[in-house]
């Protein structure tokens with residue numbers, strides 16, 4: 364285990380434990396002494412303290428000067444399997460990077476990565492291994508969980524998906540009325556939605572994938588807002604639609620209500636027996652799948668060692684994407700992810716893209732004090748990348764205690780947001796240039812998947828886009844001084860407004876193209892980056908207890924709404940604010956009958 368020194372208590376540690384016990388409202392003397400001696404935090408280590416002290420040196424530097432050091436810049440560029448990372452625009456020197464490697468060592472990063480790959484139960488609060496890497500491992504790989512090689516199970520499901528998706532696509536699996544199923548609605552939320560949506564959006568512009576998707580539609584129903592149901596079924600015919608219910612637990616309230624709604628949509632149009640031909644499921648909970656009325660033979664399994672937000676490479680993503688694009692395209696995506704898995708596991712830290720990305724994030728968040736990160740792909744096809752990484756990162760690392768349950772005296776996690784360039788430039792970049800400092804990830808693609816050239820234009824449309832990709836990082840790094848503005852004869856009173864302080868960090872990631880393989884590489888790089896951050900911060904990046912409280916409070920509200928509507932019971936048991944809001948809501952919608960007939964949207 365990392366961070367378990369046998370030496371006596373360190374100051375920061377004692378403070379943390381005391382505050383943990385204060386939160387539990389137990390007297391401090393109740394702390395078991397053995398526990399006191401066994402738990403420490405990364406902030407207690409010498410490399411962390413060295414980095415803290417080092418921030419004073421960094422504050423004296425400016426990227427304008429750092430960028431002049433060619434040797435420094437050269438050693439801040441890494442290439443792997445066609446991906447090129449340039450992190451020379453980070454507010455960091457070679458000494459910083461060296462100190463970050465020492466921090467990684469203090470965090471036992473290498474050992475923690477190995478523990479993940481060897482199937483140890485590193486998700487300790489759920490007592491599970493974390494093996495999304497097994498989802499894209501080659502057929503002959505051996506990856507054990509609880510003493511069993513899980514790779515054959517993974518490939519059994521992949522083979523089943525290949526077979527099923529081919530049958531649907533070639534028309535040998537047809538709907539209840541004998542018509543081919545050309546449209547798919549995937550119902551799921553969170554990790555059972557965002558990853559597949561990101562990959563779908565990206566593949567939609569890859570010419571090879573587009574060719575395979577001709578005549579087919581894939582839609583995603585996530586929100587329990589009935590408007591999302593309405594939008595999803597608009598223009599679709601139940602006779603030619605296949606519904607895939609995707610839920611790891613098969614208990615998520617939103618997904619299950621949406622699944623019951625679409626089951627009603629199908630059975631009211633085609634009769635209840637049509638469900639067998641028009642609904643399939645992806646889940647770890649095959650018992651509940653059967654209970655719902657979906658034949659377990661039409662269910663595609665995955666396993667509790669796959670976290671929801673890390674599940675896009677399981678049947679969660681592979682099934683809907685194979686139905687849309689064919690299994691061969693999706694297999695390329697898996698291979699791209701697998702290539703990064705191997706790189707992450709084996710490359711030395713200096714050449715290891717996910718490790719470098721993760722360490723730089725820790726540097727920005729924990730030492731330079733920049734809590735947010737902007738993900739800025741200069742590719743419209745990556746429009747759903749930032750929303751997906753938002754979940755991967757913020758649900759994984761948004762934690763307040765260490766893996767041992769000690770409250771953290773430092774902030775973990777980061778605030779992720781982003782939009783494709785250049786749209787973002789006309790939206791929130793103002794704040795990034797002259798307001799707050801937000802480290803940016805610029806992601807560029809060398810060859811456009813949809814090139815456009817116009818005779819007489821100075822550059823192609825893609826070059827126009829990429830001109831911005833190359834310009835923005837320098838604008839952020841160098842800024843613009845008052846002296847420069849004076850030379851340009853800018854009026855005195857405008858100088859403060861037109862000055863750019865610069866010294867704003869970014870990194871640039873260049874991908875050769877945006878095909879299925881590269882999309883897999885990008886996904887795995889970010890997944891592992893988040894893991895690296897979590898390992899260094901000493902937290903459990905693989906649980907998500909923070910989502911539970913809101914869910915259970917919603918259960919109370921649901922009961923109240925039912926009681927008030929059907930039995931006119933008054934709103935009770937809530938605070939003044941919620942009581943007022945609920946009462947107002949009920950009164951203003953009192954024209955809705957207590958038990959209305961089944962109603963489906965009709966857009």
Ligand SMILES: O=P(O)(O)OC[C@H]1O[C@](O)(CO)[C@@H](O)[C@@H]1O
Nearest residue numbers: 553554555610611612615671910
């Ligand atoms: O796949 P399920 O079990 O429906 O869960 C959906 C999502 O809900 C969450 O548990 C959060 O509420 C995510 O972690 C998960 O991806």
